[in-house]
Amino acid sequence: MIMLPCALFAQEQVYNFSFDTWSKTKGAWDLYPENATAKQQVWGTVNHGTSFLGINTTAPEYEHVAVKGKGKAAAKVSSRSIMGTFATGNLYTGKFVKIIGMSGAEMYHGIPFHGRPKSLSGYVHYKPGKIDATKKPYKEMKGQLDKGQIEIALYSWKQARHFVSTDGASTPAAEDPDIVAYGSLVLDKDTGGYIPFTIDLKYVNDKQPSYLFIAVLASRLGEFFTGSSKSVIYVDEFKFNY
Numbered sequence: 712m713i714m715l716p717c718a719l720f721a722q723e724q725v726y727n728f729s730f731d732t733w734s735k736t737k738g739a740w741d742l743y744p745e746n747a748t749a750k751q752q753v754w755g756t757v758n759h760g761t762s763f764l765g766i767n768t769t770a771p772e773y774e775h776v777a778v779k780g781k782g783k784a785a786a787k788v789s790s791r792s793i794m795g796t797f798a799t800g801n802l803y804t805g806k807f808v809k810i811i812g813m814s815g816a817e818m819y820h821g822i823p824f825h826g827r828p829k830s831l832s833g834y835v836h837y838k839p840g841k842i843d844a845t846k847k848p849y850k851e852m853k854g855q856l857d858k859g860q861i862e863i864a865l866y867s868w869k870q871a872r873h874f875v876s877t878d879g880a881s882t883p884a885a886e887d888p889d890i891v892a893y894g895s896l897v898l899d900k901d902t903g904g905y906i907p908f909t910i911d912l913k914y915v916n917d918k919q920p921s922y923l924f925i926a927v928l929a930s931r932l933g934e935f936f937t938g939s940s941k942s943v944i945y946v947d948e949f950k951f952n953y
Contacts, residue, residue: 723826725804725923726753728833728949730786733771738762740770742786742802753822755803760810761793768800768929777834777905777947785947790840790857790929792940797844799933800944803926805871815876821868824923828951830894831863831925832909837898840941849937857939859898860931861946863910865891865920872924876934884924891920897931898944905947925949 727742734745739762741747742754756769772787788800808817839857864884866872874881884893894910927946930938 722951722953723824723828724951725822725824725925725949726751728951729783730771730947730949731782731784733784738765738767740767742769752806753804755805755807755818756801757798757807757810757816759807760816761791761798764793766791766793768798769802772945775836775945777836785834785945786927788927788929788944788946790933790938790940790942792844797930797933797936797938797940799938800929800942801926801933802946804924811875817873817875819871820874820881821866821871821922821924824865824920826951826953827865827892827914827920828912828953830909830911830952831861831949832907832952833949834905834947835861835896835898835902835908836905836945837900837902838943839898839901840939842937842939844936844938844940846936849932849935852932852937856900857929857942858931859942859944860895860926860928861898861908861910862893862895862924862926862928863912864893864924865912866922866924867891867918867920868922871922881934890915891918905945909952 739758743751772785776785790800804822806819837859892912892914894912929942929944
């Protein structure tokens with residue numbers, strides 16, 4: 712009798728973790744090739760909601776990369792003021808659906824994933840601006856230096872989580888009843904260039920993960936419409952460590 716290894720999914724990674732592969736559709740940058748399969752369309756952005764204005768808050772960066780070489784690229788994620796409304800630069804595992812008015816967006820958080828990695832590593836360059844957009848309860852933060860964030864969470868969800876930003880902020884990972892593990896890196900100053908990082912995952916139970924959510928935020932309070940329209944975060948060469 713052939714026994715399958717218990718760690719069958721242990722080395723699972725995510726498509727385009729290197730951020731090298733990009734394509735453009737109707738002016739919007741996507742982190743997958745043309746005619747991509749559903750399994751390749753793992754990274755979501757708001758680009759398809761802003762590109763009609765000629766704006767991509769997430770775009771490929773071919774010159775300023777952490778690892779140089781033919782065909783190498785990084786992801787440049789920028790917070791912006793769009794028609795007077797603050798839009799945080801974000802890159803996440805999931806699917807963008809649509810912009811709702813000028814005050815929110817509809818999307819799905821998470822992609823199918825079954826591994827149990829110990830940590831996420833990669834390279835990040837953060838360039839924060841001073842907060843020029845605020846909303847309650849963060850009005851007093853105007854003028855302070857913005858903060859960026861890379862967060863990761865594993866869930867035992869049965870399906871991707873539907874999220875509408877106009878309904879309020881998303882549920883913090885630690886408070887979600889289906890959380891399996893989570894970790895976060897908060898960036899509170901200019902890194903002066905790319906720096907390596909490692910985010911350890913804290914497991915809270917022995918459940919098998921079914922969904923993965925990773926978010927890269929140029930302004931960590933962006934879902935509260937608070938941040939700097941000049942904040943930029945570059946990320947490159949992600950990898951799960953087992």
